[in-house]
Amino acid sequence: MTPPPAPTMAAVHGGRRRHVLLFPLPSQGHINPMFRLAGLLHARGFTITIFHTQFNAPDPARHPDYRFVPVPDGSPVPVAMKDAVAQIIELGVACEAGFRDRLASVLEEYSRDAVACLVADTHLLPIFEVAARLSVPTLALRTGSAACCACFLAYPMLFDKGYLPVQESQRDMPVLELPPYRVRDLPVIGEDASGRVSELISRAMTAVKTSSGLILDTFDVLERRELEGLRRDLAVPVFDIGPLHKLSPAVYSSLLLPDRSCLEWLDAFPPESVLYVSFGSVACMSLRDLVETAWGIAGSGVPFLWVVRPGMVSGSAYHHQQQLPEGFEAATHGRGMVVTWAPQEEVLGHRAVGGFWTHGGWNSTAESICEGLPMLCRPYFGDQMGNARYVEHVWRVGLEVGGDLERGSVEAAIRRFMTGEDGAEMRTRAGELKKAAAECTGEGGSSCLAIDKLITHMMSL
Ligand code: UDP
Numbered sequence: 321m322t323p324p325p326a327p328t329m330a331a332v333h334g335g336r337r338r339h340v341l342l343f344p345l346p347s348q349g350h351i352n353p354m355f356r357l358a359g360l361l362h363a364r365g366f367t368i369t370i371f372h373t374q375f376n377a378p379d380p381a382r383h384p385d386y387r388f389v390p391v392p393d394g395s396p397v398p399v400a401m402k403d404a405v406a407q408i409i410e411l412g413v414a415c416e417a418g419f420r421d422r423l424a425s426v427l428e429e430y431s432r433d434a435v436a437c438l439v440a441d442t443h444l445l446p447i448f449e450v451a452a453r454l455s456v457p458t459l460a461l462r463t464g465s466a467a468c469c470a471c472f473l474a475y476p477m478l479f480d481k482g483y484l485p486v487q488e489s490q491r492d493m494p495v496l497e498l499p500p501y502r503v504r505d506l507p508v509i510g511e512d513a514s515g516r517v518s519e520l521i522s523r524a525m526t527a528v529k530t531s532s533g534l535i536l537d538t539f540d541v542l543e544r545r546e547l548e549g550l551r552r553d554l555a556v557p558v559f560d561i562g563p564l565h566k567l568s569p570a571v572y573s574s575l576l577l578p579d580r581s582c583l584e585w586l587d588a589f590p591p592e593s594v595l596y597v598s599f600g601s602v603a604c605m606s607l608r609d610l611v612e613t614a615w616g617i618a619g620s621g622v623p624f625l626w627v628v629r630p631g632m633v634s635g636s637a638y639h640h641q642q643q644l645p646e647g648f649e650a651a652t653h654g655r656g657m658v659v660t661w662a663p664q665e666e667v668l669g670h671r672a673v674g675g676f677w678t679h680g681g682w683n684s685t686a687e688s689i690c691e692g693l694p695m696l697c698r699p700y701f702g703d704q705m706g707n708a709r710y711v712e713h714v715w716r717v718g719l720e721v722g723g724d725l726e727r728g729s730v731e732a733a734i735r736r737f738m739t740g741e742d743g744a745e746m747r748t749r750a751g752e753l754k755k756a757a758a759e760c761t762g763e764g765g766s767s768c769l770a771i772d773k774l775i776t777h778m779m780s781l
Contacts, residue, residue, distance in 0.1 A: 337436040337779045339367040341426065341456070343391075343419075345408065345441035345463075346376035348601035349681050351573050352565070353463045353537045357439065358386065359568035360561075364775060366436070369426060371447075373415060382572050389426065392418040404602070405509055405516045408443050409523065416446040423454055432456075436778040439535065442524040448531060457781035459774075460531040462524075464682045466538050466546035466560065467498075467710060468703040469528075471507050472521045473553055474498060478506065485512065505709040509701045529556065532781055535774065537562035537686065540766035541756040542715070559774040563686045565665060566761045567771070575601070576661035582625050583666055585657050589623055592674030592747070595738055596667055596693075598627035599679040603700040604634045607643070609725045614648045616730020622738045623655040625673070627662050668693055674747070675738050677721075680704040685711060692754035694718050694746035696737050698725075717750040 340361050344354035355378075358368045368386040372378055373393040380388040394414035427435065437457040440447045451458045462469050471478075474497060478484040483495055483503050491504040509517050528534050534554065539562045540547065550558050561567065586594060597617065599605065605613070610633050617624050633643050644658065664684070667673060668691040676688045677696040685707045688695050695718035697708035711718040719742070721733050737743045760767045 336433055337781070338365065339369065339430055339434045340436050340778070341369045341371065341423070341438040343371040343438065343440040343444060343447050345443045346373045346411070348376075348575050349683050350441050350443070350463045351376070351378070351575070352683055354439070354441065354461060355383075355571045355573035356537075356564035356568035357461065357535065357561075358383075359571045360564065360771065361775075362386070363569055364771075367434075371419060371422065373411060375411070376575055378573065389422050391415045391422055405520050409516065409520055412444040412446040412523075415444070416450060419447055420450045420454070423450060423456065427454060427456070437532065437781050440527070442527045443520065445523040445527045448527045452530065458527075458531040459533045459535055459778070460528045461535045461537075462528070463537055464703045465685075465707060465710070466536055466543040466550055466558075467501075468507055468682070468706055469534075469536065470546055470549050470553075471498060471501065471703075471706060472525055473550070475518060475521045475525075479518075484508070500709060500713045501706060502709070505705045507703045507706060528554065531556060533557045533559060533774070533777055535559045535561060537564045537682070539563060539757060539760040541760055542686075542689070542753070557773075557777060559770045559777075561767050561770045561774060563690050563757060563761065563767075565683075565687060566690055566757065567767060570665075574661065574663075576629070578661050578663040579659040580663055582657055582659050582662055583670060586625065586667070586670045586672040589672040591671045593623055593738075594670075594672045595620075595622050595624045595675050595677060595696075595734060596662075596673050597624055597677040598662065598664065598684065599629075599632065599698070599700070600681040600684055601629070603679040603681075603704070604632060605700075607633050610643060611645050612725040612727045613730055614645050615727035616725070616734065617656070618648060618651045619727060619731035620734035620738070621655075622734050624652070624657075625662065625667065626656065626658045627664075628658050628660065630660060675743065677734075680707040680711065682707060689715070689717065689750065689753050690757050692747070692751040694737065694743060694750045696721055696733060715749065715753060717746050717753060719746075 342354055342358055344351045362368050362385060369389060370386055371389045371391050374390060375393055393411055437459055438451045439459045439461050442460045442462050448458050486503055486508060493503045495501040533556050538560050540560055547560050665687055668687050676693050678684045680697040680699045695711050697711050697718055698721045699705040699708045708720045712720050759765050
């Protein structure tokens with residue numbers, strides 16, 4: 321007898337609410353968590369439609385199971401860091417009309433009842449507003465930590481109490497309402513004379529408060545206190561479903577082509593001997609800092625894999641070989657590799673890698689913790705200072721490299737971190753966090769339970 325055909329997902333769930341629409345902010349640190357969420361929901365039987373800007377558009381060929389809907393965004397978009405805040409605000413506004421038309425067509429094509437909701441990045445407020453006008457429920461994805469979200473919520477208070485704008489003389493003052501932050505750890509970008517950063521943050525929090533729920537790529541053991549605070553202060557449900565990269569099937573959402581040859585290169589080194597250095601997809605350093613970093617790495621004698629992105633040095637779009645100081649390659653021959661982009665998750669999981677020098681972006685921080693790797697943090701802007709504070713002071717799995725970069729101090733920090741006792745202790749604690757993270761993502765773990773709750777919630781909207 322032939323077995324009966326397996327029931328389709330639609331039959332299992334009555335055919336309702338099985339279609340999720342997503343709209344990521346188009347930068348690497350925001351695209352990755354959104355695509356990881358898409359992968360997770362797809363694996364749970366949801367149909368996925370991704371709306372996206374033309375700027376940094378994803379390659380649909382890499383995700384044959386998803387539908388992609390391009391939205392005109394008025395590209396080209398300026399990429400200079402000082403314009404990034406204005407760029408984000410303007411991008412959402414520029415997409416508004418095009419998104420309204422495209423969302424309306426998608427809703428016409430599928431019955432409204434089939435669409436569960438739209439999940440959008442909190443930095444795209446106009447997208448939330450369009451969805452609300454077309455009666456599509458929204459969920460807000462924040463791609464930073466719960467602690468950073470709490471800071472965003474507290475932003476007006478931080479001005480009222482005089483913590484912001486940051487005054488040089490108060491940088492080391494504790495922010496009593498948000499321990500363990502000091503004023504220097506608060507999420508800021510430049511001096512914000514025009515008030516654009518405050519506007520960006522306020523818009524993001526409006527998106528959260530007017531949505532049907534907040535999704536965070538964090539997990540209970542890492543940020544229990546901060547999550548409790550958010551649940552107290554927000555009227556919408558909060559779903560801590562991270563670390564998403566461990567819960568989603570591997571997804572390829574890289575904007576730059578990773579150089580996979582570095583994995584083979586790493587194979588030749590002993591366990592935990594190599595320092596991985598990467599400052600993420602956006603942070604820029606001065607040429608002076610690059611030169612001091614290079615000579616510090618060279619002087620440490622530690623094997624390293626370094627990501628030097630094109631354009632990573634302020635005001636330059638040169639190829640990395642032109643950026644690195646003359647003689648660096650010869651001085652580090654045989655123990656160093658420089659690439660323009662790495663398959664980071666795999667690098668962090670490689671047994672030869674023993675530490676991560678990072679700018680402290682939230683994805684990098686979570687990816688490092690999940691591999692039990694200690695971090696040297698050199699934060700640049702936004703939430704990176706706060707993440708570094710947590711790494712050093714709360715989880716105690718790393719050190720911040722602060723102040724002016726000098727080759728001597730860089731060299732000493734790397735040695736202490738990679739070969740000293742402090743480094744070994746941080747590595748032990750990082751290993752414990754790795755285990756705790758794996759429990760959260762394992763069967764019956766907090767993140768798995770939160771995913772179940774999220775899906776029930778989505779189906780009920
Ligand atoms: N990344 C990567 N290869 C690299 C550098 C970074 O794949 O060479 C990925 C990394 O794994 C992370 C993302 O890019 O998922 C960067 O996000 P993060 O929040 O750490 O920093 P941002 O780029 O947003 O500052």
